[in-house]
Amino acid sequence: MSEPASIPDLPVLISSAAVAARINEMAQTIAADYAGKALTLVGILKGAFVFLADLSRRLPLPLWIDFIEVSSYGAAASSSGAVKLVRDLSHDPAGRHILLVEDIVDTGLTMHYLYDMFRARGALSVEAAALLVRSGKRSGLPGLRYTGFELDTEAFVAGYGMDYSGLFRNIPDVVRLDEPSRFDSLR
Numbered sequence: 043m044s045e046p047a048s049i050p051d052l053p054v055l056i057s058s059a060a061v062a063a064r065i066n067e068m069a070q071t072i073a074a075d076y077a078g079k080a081l082t083l084v085g086i087l088k089g090a091f092v093f094l095a096d097l098s099r100r101l102p103l104p105l106w107i108d109f110i111e112v113s114s115y116g117a118a119a120s121s122s123g124a125v126k127l128v129r130d131l132s133h134d135p136a137g138r139h140i141l142l143v144e145d146i147v148d149t150g151l152t153m154h155y156l157y158d159m160f161r162a163r164g165a166l167s168v169e170a171a172a173l174l175v176r177s178g179k180r181s182g183l184p185g186l187r188y189t190g191f192e193l194d195t196e197a198f199v200a201g202y203g204m205d206y207s208g209l210f211r212n213i214p215d216v217v218r219l220d221e222p223s224r225f226d227s228l229r
């Protein structure tokens with residue numbers, strides 16, 4: 043058996059300490075906004091699993107936690123940029139306050155699709171918290187109420203739950219992948 047490859051040293055865009063501090067602030071705002079209500083966090087798999095784990099533990103609210111998995115076909119695969127539901131929730135969202143938890147908003151298609159879906163399924167309210175939002179994508183997105191950081195780069199990012207081709211989700215910081223394809227040999 044060959045030796046396992048080590049995790050490469052990648053440029054840190056946002057340190058795990060900065061992420062933790064920002065999540066504390068976001069959690070305080072969310073806790074105040076939903077005071078007296080029961081909230082359902084819906085983590086968008088797979089990239090949001092670390093963010094959801096940290097955010098949920100900062101929220102002193104009665105919480106349900108559920109997950110949904112979607113895959114998006116970017117412009118290369120489909121001109122419509124369609125989003126496909128891969129794994130559905132375990133619980134009916136009707137009559138619940140839903141907070142979508144997303145790792146990064148890029149074009150906003152995923153968030154748009156899920157917002158419409160949860161409204162159609164009878165959620166009492168639908169809002170979203172995204173750790174990262176690419177600059178300029180924030181306005182016009184329904185429900186995007188809580189944002190961790192605005193990303194003023196088009197660079198591909200990974201770490202803190204986010205992957206490149208399935209890898210790097212376990213890196214504690216948000217890192218930048220300048221040439222993602224150079225890691226293809228690790229797959």
Ligand code: 5GP
Binds near residue numbers: 086198204205
């Ligand atoms: P959108 O539908 O907003 O265009 O795309 C959102 C999804 O695309 C995110 O949930 C994430 O899975 C993926 N994504 C967009 N940009 C990046 C990036 O820079 N790095 C990673 N790892 N995923 C990204």
